[in-house]
Structure formats: structure tokens, C-alpha cells
Amino acid sequence: MAVGRYSKYIRPISYLVDFLLMVWLLLFIFPLITFGVKGTLFLMFIWVIIASFTEFYEVFRFTPPSSIFIKIVKHFSIFSLVVVALLYLLKREVEPKLTLQFLSYLLLLVTFFKYGIYFLLRKYRQLFGGNFRRVLILGQSDRANELSAFFKKNDDLGYRLLAVITSGDELNDFRNIVKENFIDEIYCDLNSVSKEFSDEVIAFAHSNFKTIKLIPDNSALSHNMFLDYYGYIPLISIRKTPLELWFNYWLKRIFDILFSLLVTVLILSWLIPLVAILIKLDSKGPVFFKQKRHGINNQEFDCYKFRSMRINDEAHTQLASKNDDRITALGRFLRKSSLDEMPQFLNVLLGDMSVVGPRPQMLSVNEDYAQRFDKFMERHYIKPGVTGLAQVNGYRGEIFSDKDVENRLKFDLFYIEKWNLFLDIKIILVTIKNFILGDEKAY
Structure with missing residues (x-):
């Protein structure tokens, strides 16, 4: 056909x-x-x-x-x-x-x-509707569901999702479904099927000239894997992340220094004295809030922000929430506008942070998440950022459920593995847009 x-x-x-x-x-x-x-x-x-x-x-x-x-x-x-x-x-x-x-x-x-x-x-x-591919998904994990939603949302890519097979009987009959629907590409979810079944699907796809793509299981989700051959023996290697290459590392570092210097000269030079006066008039306490955070390779550093709360005993253990009574009147404006984060550009100049990267967490929260979420510590392969891919995709502010942490982690790991300078620039531009238009999750 x-x-x-x-x-x-x-x-x-x-x-x-x-x-x-x-x-x-x-x-x-x-x-x-x-x-x-x-x-x-x-x-x-x-x-x-x-x-x-x-x-x-x-x-x-x-x-x-x-x-x-x-x-x-x-x-x-x-x-x-x-x-x-x-x-x-x-x-x-x-x-x-x-x-x-x-x-x-x-x-x-x-x-x-x-x-x-x-x-x-x-x-x-x-x-x-031309130039299309008929596709079939085998499996029902979160990744398979996300892929299904992706195909439906991005109709300009030309993927026609004709079936998502999840139950046992249908899985066993997938060959007929492929042939009857003239399927071009098969996506097999390794989280949902056995190794024996995935091997069967791969063999069928190859013998029937169908494109086969595998949705990786969670153990392989955050790695760029490829095959090396020692003689005729295939071995799976883990590819280095882009920022482990010295050229990319220094390209990002030079960009961080130039961008942060620009922000410091054009904005922080007058913003810090102005905000300092307002903070002193608004409440008692220091201008800057200094807190230990985990950075690259899990090393601790002092993260700086404009103080937005009254002096309190829970500042280093309890995350801010909506209508938090610890937040001062001025602090509410600073947090809503994200101006409280601006001193972190000084952290960038010091080399503790980057302009773009996974957002750093307070020590107690970081240690808790590291125990409860697989691969959470992989966020520390690179420097934390003033802004990040998770934040511009709507995952910032208060944590309501484990799903919020998992979604942030998903974007952070994607950023680490797929970094390039143009991705940094895109994230910065979206951050600036959100700063101008406002973000409902900033409080």
C-alpha cells in the first residue's frame, strides 16, 4: 500500500x-x-x-x-x-x-x-497529511505514554500513531496488527515487555523490513550508550557527556564569564545598592542570604540571594511555600520577580555556578532526594545554574509531589546529555521572557 x-x-x-x-x-x-x-x-x-x-x-x-x-x-x-x-x-x-x-x-x-x-x-x-509514517507502540510505561502524547501533539512531524498495544493478547498478536495496518515503525517499550518478547519484535521487524526503535528501560535512561567492538566482541560503552570534553567546558565557562560580567556591570552595579537600601528599610537582618548548596561533583559552596524572609530557624531546612508567613513584604516582590536570584551571577563569576544548569537545592533537601530518587545525584555532573531547562518548562518553585521532582530530574538529565551553547542561549531567552511576563510559580 x-x-x-x-x-x-x-x-x-x-x-x-x-x-x-x-x-x-x-x-x-x-x-x-x-x-x-x-x-x-x-x-x-x-x-x-x-x-x-x-x-x-x-x-x-x-x-x-x-x-x-x-x-x-x-x-x-x-x-x-x-x-x-x-x-x-x-x-x-x-x-x-x-x-x-x-x-x-x-x-x-x-x-x-x-x-x-x-x-x-x-x-x-x-x-x-503527506510524508507520514505509520507507527505502533508496544508497551504502557510512562515513557510509552509520553511518546504517544508526543506523536499526537506534533502532527507536523508526520507520525500517525495507529495503535498502542498494552494487553497480553494483543501483544502476542502484534504481527497481524503490523501487517493489517501497514505499520512503518515499531516502538517497543523495554520497561513493559520481557527480553524474550523484545527480541521477538526485533527479529520480526528486521525480517519484514520495518523500522524498530526501543524505548530504553530506566536503567539506561540517562546514558548515551554506543557499541565498541573488541575484535568481534560487542561491548556497551557509556559516551561522555558534552561538558566532559575540554573544548565544550571552556566554551561554556567563557560564555558564563562574559554573560555574568555583562549582568554585573549593567544591572547588579545599581541593583545591589538599591535593593540593599530597601531590604534594610523593610526588615532587620543582612542584605544577602547565604546558604550552603551542593555543586559540581557534590562539592558544597555558598549560594547567594537577596534576603526575602525574616530571620528564622527553618531557613536552611524548610522550602518556601505559597503564602509563606516568613516572607517579607519586599521579599514577596523580589521572589515574584525572581530578582532575589540575581546575586547568583556573582556565584557564576566565582566559578561555583553556571548561567544555565540544574538548579541547586539546599543540603537537607538534596540529601533527601538523593536517597529517594534514582540518578538524582547525576545532576551534579555539571555546575548548577541560575536558570535551567526544567525551570523554563514550568518546573520551578514549590514541590507538591514526587512527580514534580521526577519531571525536574528528567529535564536536568536531558540538558546534561544534550548540552550545546545554543541550548543555553535558548533557555536564557525564555527565562528573560518569563521574567518580563511573570511566572505564576514564582513566590
């Missing part, structure tokens, strides 16, 4: 269009003899080699726009160096302005085409 999709043609068309743009710009900008036929073919060959290295054309329906941007930056950074080196080796005397024009126009046109195809396909799937 035809499914009305033509995904297999998208990649070769993308290659063809990029090559045509390259040739057109070479002829349009440079004198004809600059590269010649051999030089042009060599550039195309190098383009393909670089693309395989940067995975430039590995763009799927579930690929986020930020990942596409990263691919473009990586690809053109390397390609630009190759073009400059080739001009030098060919001993062509070309004005630097022409080279810059060629690379700039190529970058602009390829980016426009790449994003154009990406968003046009999403809109096409949403409006006309």
Missing part, C-alpha cells in the same frame, strides 16, 4: 541543489579560470567528505532546528578553510572580498534552502 511519501528523494535533491548553488556562485563571483573544472569537481568532492563528517545531510523529521544550525556552522567552518587553502595551493590571486562574498552567499542560500525544505515539509504534513 502506498503511503504517499518521498523522503528517499530529499537527500539527493539537497545534494543536487547545493552543488548547483556552488557552481552558480563560482561562475558568478570568480573569474572563470579561478578554479576550473577540476577545481570545481574537487570542491564538490570535499563538500561530500565534509558532509559525511559533520552529518550535514542527516536531518530527519524529528531533528530540532537548533541541531540543523549546529550542522551548518560545523560544515561551513571546515569548508571555508578548505576553499582558502585551495586558492593558496592553486596560487590564484583572488581578492579576499570575492572569497568572502562566495562563502557568505553560499552559506545564506544553502541555509535558506535547508530550512525552507525542513519547514515546508512540516507544514505539508500538518495541512495535507
